[in-house]
Amino acid sequence: MTIARRTRRRRTLAASATTALAVGLLSLGAAPAAHADTLPTLCNPAVDRTTAEPVNVQVTPLVTDFLIYNVAPGSTGHHSDILTRVNSATTTVDNKTEITATASALFLKVEVKVGFSVQKTTSSTTSTTVSDTWDLVDPGRYGLYRGTRVVTGQYVNRICAQTGGPNTGIWVTTSPSPGTFTTYESPEIGSVRCAPAEAAGTVRRAAQLLISSC
Template sequence: MTLVHRPRRRTATAAAAATIIMTLLEIGGIGAGTAHAGARPPTTSCNPAVDQTWLDVTSLQVDPVVTDFLAVYVAPGTTGQRTETLGRVDSVTTVVNRSTEISVSASVLFVKIEAKVGFSVQKTTSTTTSTTVSTTWNLNQPGYYGLYRGTRRVQGEYAKFVCAQTGPTTGVWINAFPDGGGGSFTTYELPEIGSVNCAQTEPAGTLRRTAQIRLSC
């Protein structure tokens, strides 16, 4: 069976909509620019009934952050379990476009972020300051220890385009940001709790190495 595509007659409304969209694109009224070089949908046209938004992460940076810390000295003969409460030294909060209120619509963005970094991140309104760290450590050797809680902070930028309707099943992609730029985000991995000493230097760029630096290792 052969399908024959007949040209559709554009209505006056559709033609007017197309004219308005193209005019706005020319003057940059609804964000004609891109968030990052090459950060554009693969096509210029879209179907508003199917392709409502297009989103991609354009840049990101991952950094280890120690959020809670306590340096302790274990004297000879006092090794074993001990309960300590850590002091807050830093914090990380989920933020999208400078807002700490994370909406359900941001879930697509977080899925994209996870695909880029290769680990799970916080997807809802959250902060590392919501709880105090008081736990029990097992310290078996005398010496100085750094007790810590920390995470990997992920921050960067993203591009978002929306499909602006020009006809019943036709549209064009336009930048979702009024200034023609892009959006920003900050999120983080589920925090971990641990302890370090200076007996062995941890790999650079890791959370444990960051904790060692706080211990002056």
């Protein structure tokens, strides 16, 4: 039995625990998912002024907190524990952690591009500790995790340049070089077993790959 959630609820577990080692983004066994760039070209100078457009966007699953549990046959009961932090995700724009209103607007466009909600304010997974109670009654080796999908990319600043009448214009890139950003999806907490294999590119698969001696 495996479980995953985005809001806290109680679980029970009887097991022995060992702590997993920290891993980085590149050790999760899944290549980042890239999203194609299709930037708008036409604009209305009477309405449009400036904008920041995300480009070269990539999505990577990341496990931030993790523990391995071995469940003995026939064991039941409640077990509470604190997951060990193995990595972190933080919102940044141009390597700065303070997220302005302009950056929040950029992240709204990032959401449209990747197809899921992301953090749009100053946020970090290190701001909370994962303490929970799990219910895993089936025997086997489990990975208990918290993780997220990290979104990284670049952005370009553009202005609407008038080309004809007052309502006719084209977007023109003004930045000499693109800026950078990082944000992430609301973290999920769950458990995963050695088998069956979880879908590639998911947080659950990233957590599954951290379970040693399967």
